[in-house]
Amino acid sequence: MDNILLGLTNVLTLINILAIIGGTCIGLFVGAMPGLSATMAIALLLPLTFGLPPATGISMLAALYLAAMYGGSIAAILIRTPGTPAAAATVLDGYPMSQKGQAGKALGVSLTASLVGGVISSIALLTVAPILGGIALKFGPVELFAVAVLGLTMIGSLSQGSPVKGLLAGVVGVMIAMVGMDAISGAPRFTFGSIQLYSGIPFVVALIGLFSIPQAIRLIEKDQQLIKPGSIKDKMLPTFKELKSMWVTMIRSGFIGIFTGLIPGTGGDTACWFGYNEAKRFSKHKEKFGTGYPEGVAAAEAANNAVVGGALIPTLALGIPGSSATAILMGGLMVHGIMPGPTLMTQYADITYTLIWALFLANFVLFGVGLLFTRVSVSVTKVPNKVLGPIIIILSVIGAFSINNNIYNVYQMLLFGLLGYLMDKIKIPSAPMIIGMILGMMLDNSFNQSLMMSQGDYFVFFKNPISATLLAIAALSILQATPLFGFIRRKVKKNQSTHMDEVG
Amino acid sequence: MSRKRNHILIVLLIVALMLTFTACASQTAAPAPVAEESKYPEKPITVLVGFNPGGGSDQLAQLTNPFLNKYLETPITNIYKPGATGAIAWTELAKQSKNDGYTISVTNTPMLMTNYIMNDDITYNIDELTPLVNVLTDPGVIAVGKDSPFKTYEDFAKAVEENPGTVTVGNSGTGGDDFFTTLLWEKASGLKVQMVPFQGDGPSYQAAQGGKIDASFTNLGVVYAQVQAGNVRLLATFTKERSGLVPDVPTMKELGHEVVAGSSRGYSAPKGIPDDAKAQLLEAFEKTFKDPEFLDNIAKLGQEPDILIGDDYAKYLSDNEKEFITIWDEVKDQVTK
Numbered sequence: 001m002d003n004i005l006l007g008l009t010n011v012l013t014l015i016n017i018l019a020i021i022g023g024t025c026i027g028l029f030v031g032a033m034p035g036l037s038a039t040m041a042i043a044l045l046l047p048l049t050f051g052l053p054p055a056t057g058i059s060m061l062a063a064l065y066l067a068a069m070y071g072g073s074i075a076a077i078l079i080r081t082p083g084t085p086a087a088a089a090t091v092l093d094g095y096p097m098s099q100k101g102q103a104g105k106a107l108g109v110s111l112t113a114s115l116v117g118g119v120i121s122s123i124a125l126l127t128v129a130p131i132l133g134g135i136a137l138k139f140g141p142v143e144l145f146a147v148a149v150l151g152l153t154m155i156g157s158l159s160q161g162s163p164v165k166g167l168l169a170g171v172v173g174v175m176i177a178m179v180g181m182d183a184i185s186g187a188p189r190f191t192f193g194s195i196q197l198y199s200g201i202p203f204v205v206a207l208i209g210l211f212s213i214p215q216a217i218r219l220i221e222k223d224q225q226l227i228k229p230g231s232i233k234d235k236m237l238p239t240f241k242e243l244k245s246m247w248v249t250m251i252r253s254g255f256i257g258i259f260t261g262l263i264p265g266t267g268g269d270t271a272c273w274f275g276y277n278e279a280k281r282f283s284k285h286k287e288k289f290g291t292g293y294p295e296g297v298a299a300a301e302a303a304n305n306a307v308v309g310g311a312l313i314p315t316l317a318l319g320i321p322g323s324s325a326t327a328i329l330m331g332g333l334m335v336h337g338i339m340p341g342p343t344l345m346t347q348y349a350d351i352t353y354t355l356i357w358a359l360f361l362a363n364f365v366l367f368g369v370g371l372l373f374t375r376v377s378v379s380v381t382k383v384p385n386k387v388l389g390p391i392i393i394i395l396s397v398i399g400a401f402s403i404n405n406n407i408y409n410v411y412q413m414l415l416f417g418l419l420g421y422l423m424d425k426i427k428i429p430s431a432p433m434i435i436g437m438i439l440g441m442m443l444d445n446s447f448n449q450s451l452m453m454s455q456g457d458y459f460v461f462f463k464n465p466i467s468a469t470l471l472a473i474a475a476l477s478i479l480q481a482t483p484l485f486g487f488i489r490r491k492v493k494k495n496q497s498t499h500m501d502e503v504g
Numbered sequence: 505m506s507r508k509r510n511h512i513l514i515v516l517l518i519v520a521l522m523l524t525f526t527a528c529a530s531q532t533a534a535p536a537p538v539a540e541e542s543k544y545p546e547k548p549i550t551v552l553v554g555f556n557p558g559g560g561s562d563q564l565a566q567l568t569n570p571f572l573n574k575y576l577e578t579p580i581t582n583i584y585k586p587g588a589t590g591a592i593a594w595t596e597l598a599k600q601s602k603n604d605g606y607t608i609s610v611t612n613t614p615m616l617m618t619n620y621i622m623n624d625d626i627t628y629n630i631d632e633l634t635p636l637v638n639v640l641t642d643p644g645v646i647a648v649g650k651d652s653p654f655k656t657y658e659d660f661a662k663a664v665e666e667n668p669g670t671v672t673v674g675n676s677g678t679g680g681d682d683f684f685t686t687l688l689w690e691k692a693s694g695l696k697v698q699m700v701p702f703q704g705d706g707p708s709y710q711a712a713q714g715g716k717i718d719a720s721f722t723n724l725g726v727v728y729a730q731v732q733a734g735n736v737r738l739l740a741t742f743t744k745e746r747s748g749l750v751p752d753v754p755t756m757k758e759l760g761h762e763v764v765a766g767s768s769r770g771y772s773a774p775k776g777i778p779d780d781a782k783a784q785l786l787e788a789f790e791k792t793f794k795d796p797e798f799l800d801n802i803a804k805l806g807q808e809p810d811i812l813i814g815d816d817y818a819k820y821l822s823d824n825e826k827e828f829i830t831i832w833d834e835v836k837d838q839v840t841k
Contacts, residue, residue, distance in 0.1 A: 141711070181588070195587075199588050199589070404586050404592075452700045455698070
């Protein structure tokens, strides 16, 4: 309880409020630019926050993450191009609205929905966090091993497109995690005699390379013709009556966002579609969706902002990032010498609660900044790709160097950039690779530690109730991807539909 | 206050950088005031920190730098080169840095020696350095959770004796100070535990606190707050005399085993720095160690100074080196098998 209040007082210092406002402004502009995703913006900005106290730096990045989620809807509504992948579902109703001359209203609805979604998920985070702090000590090596296994199976069954490609990326990530000095024996692995590889491959280096460089190359490859953005002529703030009609949708999307965020490897890009589809399913006016219906915008935007808080729950509690953007936030903590995981809720509780409160506050800052600056931010949607591409590369190089003041990391970053570009060309997602890198480390160490504690008895993982449960869920998650499970599911579905027919 | 203002400036700077799409890293070093009598120091001194900002080494540097600045009258700047548990920075110090006295580094024991003792790829050694001073030693301790059945060291030792090799004892990582403390203690007492390496001190003592392992060999500074809060109980300290911070906890010496161990941090320069520079540096350190404000700051960190100057520090390092080589030769086959 003390830590919760301490976190609140920490947030309310000038420096932290400035950091939140700063992060929000950057996030808004970055989100508005098609071609810059929130993940990339955090990866690029991260090294610049090293000079700040951990809580301030991380708060700034969290505010940025949140603001970019809204910023993405600006381009989606005005030029029919989602500014971030998380705004893809916003295009469906947002763009038709702006064609009808309601661009301002669409943005206002998006901003309000972002606020509602964000606040719901921040409250969820604040409520859950103390409970997580309590159970944190129950998670020793045995339990953490099961968590890592579960996390790895999830990337397989949930990565978009082909699960095989997702798993492939995950496995490569796990292999990369093995580089460096083995924490158990102290023996160097895959270091090829170079002490530069002794500490392994810095996580942030891989992140910057994988997320920024491929995008920069893509931008340079196709210099898009500029689409003239629609202008905002009408009022932004929705009326009370309009709000009232969208209330339920926003709250529902908020919860969908939280749960989507909880699952490792899925983020705003998935949540916006979930939110949108569910809103449509429950709506009495299904036919209006896709024609410029404000509720459609609200559904998507509340969901993608709620992801932020949801994704932070497993990140803070267990050290498993719920989305690629929180993976980078985690990298930020690691740079400050804070190992994410159970210790975050105990040893570093002050920083953790500052972050949570910062996120809460950032929702309101975003609302204010959004009302003031959305009109200005329209201009950044016009920045040509050929300008943006090189800037991203320069920032990536600076970022990679500043992690350890070591030029070697720049080469590593560029290599990861090329790898990311190739993976992109053959449609292998890069997010599972990052999760593989994080979980790989955890998997390896906790496995060894568990066996040392059990004197080499492999059944230690099944004797422990928490780890046995988690491993069972993991097994289900794998089975679910096999033909056997598909067969059962089809059968169940068939039964259900016949049942429904009977009733109908 | 100036640090706080700095942070605000950093935030504003970052915002400005991003919004205008320009980024340039510029470090404005203050002009060096020239010392009047001696030629050294006539330019800023760089402190190589082999660990991340915010870590223990950085903490020491942040604490000491203002006083060095005061007594040497020259700016002291930190350069962080983390990686390979300090080996990247120390290799640079030994092999690449100019031995003009303008580059020094925070050196930690036992990492400074165990790095190259344990890994053939790490090629520097302490003979390539000029040890300057040791500042702090965070003593080793044996910690258990408050619910642990071990109330005293005797309880613990008895359990280990009755179940050789099965009582689980955490440490901060293979090759770290707690790892070697455990080995030294095993050798002295003739007892055998199951060592479980963790990644850092935090996870190690928390596993003990949560009852996941039976005990943790860790450092006093790490668990001091938890001991005061009553969450962690100390069974013994590896200090020469009882620590003023925890006067109720017996030392291992009192308990019958001559083991004094911990994690020390000090400063070293490359080999062969000018005599004048060495003398000036040592003098500045000596003045610092007498400064009540400095001692006060150290106490605030929950640490006790462990001052060794010049040749004393060199001897301390080489004695430790010998001890670590012997013990590593004895155990390396079972650890790396």
